[in-house]
Amino acid sequence: MNDALARALRDAVGPAHLLTDPGDLAGYASDGRGVTGQPLGVVRPASAQEVAAVLRAAHAAGVRVVPQGARTGLVAAGIPGADADLLVLNLDRLARAPAIDPVNRTAEVDAGVRLSALNAAALPHGLSFPIDLGADPSIGGMIGANTGGARLLRYGDVRRNLLALEVVTSEAEPRVLQLGAPLWKNNTGIDLKQLLVGSSGALGVVTRATLALSPLAPTRVTAMLALDRDETAVDLLLALEASFGTLLTAFEGISAPALDAALTHVPRLRDPFAGQRPAYAVLVELSAGAAFDVEWLEERLGDTLAPWMDRGAVIDAMLDRRDDLWAIRHAVPEGLRASGKVVACDIALRRGDVMRFRRDVAARVEAIAPQLRLHDFGHVGDGGLHFNLVWPPEAGPFDPAVAEAARATVFRAVVGEYGGSFSAEHGIGPSNAAWYTELVPEPVRSLSGAVQRLLAPVPVGRVDFHDPVQGDRA
Secondary structure, three states, X not given: OOHHXXXXXXXXXXXXXXXXXXXXXHHHOEOOOXXXXXXXXXXXXXXXHHHHHHHHHHHHHOOEEEEEOOOOOOOOOOOOOOOOOEEEEEOOOOOOOOEEEOOOOEEEEEOOOEHHHHHHHHHHHOEEOOOXXXXXXXXXXXXXXXXXXXXXXXXXXXXXXXXXXXXXXXXXXXXXXXXXXXXXXXXXXXXXXXXXXXXXXXXXXXXXXXXXXEEOOOEEEEEEEEEOOOOHHHHHHHHHHHHHHXXXXXXXXXXXXXXXXXXXXXXXXXXXXXXXXXXXXXXXXXEEOOOOOHHHHHHHHHHHHHHHHHOOOEEEEEEEOOOHHHHHHHHXXXXXXXXXXXXXXXXXXXXXXXXXXXHHHHHHHHHHOOOOEEOOEEOHHHOEEEOOEEEOHHHOOOOHHHHHHHHHHHHHHHHHHOOXXXXXXXOOOHHHHHHHHHHOOHHHHHHHHHHHHHHOOOOOOOOOOOOOOOOOOO
16 A cells, blocks of 8 residues: 555544554455455545545545445455455444434434344334344445345345435545435435445445334244145245235245254254254244234144144144244354355245255256255245255365356256346355356346446446456456
């Protein structure tokens, strides 16, 4: 970093918040999947105006900037490359206490605030931001990835719960813009804020947002159901939706290998099946307001499941009023990591295609990569599937080429044959940028690139939505 840029950045944020020492940079150079980079420096602004000053100085020096949140992302969008000089714009200091409006049911929250902190502030008002995740991301990162989560079936993703945001444009002379308003209904022209959602930070730096909150559900019942076969899951989903409507909060599928990995490698869990693990399991959650009681929900659930259990389609059902069963679902990724090298595929399909896909493509993967074992799980209720493959230690040394061939088989099948998505909820980043180029049609990439150049004429972030080689422009 040259002296002129260093002086400008120190003037923008204060000397204590420009980090250049290698020891200080290490904590900002990796993400939740172990991807590491080599940042030129880390700058930590505390306001939108300081963000604008940082971008202005970086643009003048010809240095690229990577916005960074809580580093829980899984596609490396907030991590500097290992072979390029990138300035990390860390947003941890944009973390004022959230402003909760209980009457409007909204929260105004800085981009650096963690999801847990937002929900802690909303809790005394009987409210929450209902995006349920295993990680604790920053709000800015959630907007950049359009995070979904396990309760998307009921509450939707970030896009559906975003009312307004503040963004600093990536221009030679950056502007601080307010897009949207704290209104539940607002049709005053093009909804520009939604362009930023899912953009991985490539269209500017989100610094603050107004989010819609939901009432907490004081009545909640969770059930883990052992199924005779995976096909039963979709029919059961339709039956539960017919019986409970929007009281059905979540419907999560867990394959036998994924369930076994969690229960084997995570000692804190309680095995609900006492070792008799099913071929396929689903986690069902029902939730409601105070007008309902938990006994009523349990009774109605039992009535709905009775015909399924009588004919052996549902082999067993475990009920839970706490979070013991959710702990099993959230522990699956940890169990997979303990089982071997994980080859992750975050995909989405039409709900009716999920089970057919997992059988069809699992057979194809086994034919080309028998070392990999399918440990799939995910949000079957909304068509989301973590089609994760595990290379166990007993299969020998991990072969990246074989793993990539398996991932290619999965992604090309889900998009080309099933009309699905190769990135259900993790967003676009360097880890899957090449797939964006291959699998998204050129006219769509061209239009996306035009929008990017309009909103961010000076490159920001590590994602390019148009150029053939991802990252050249970013």
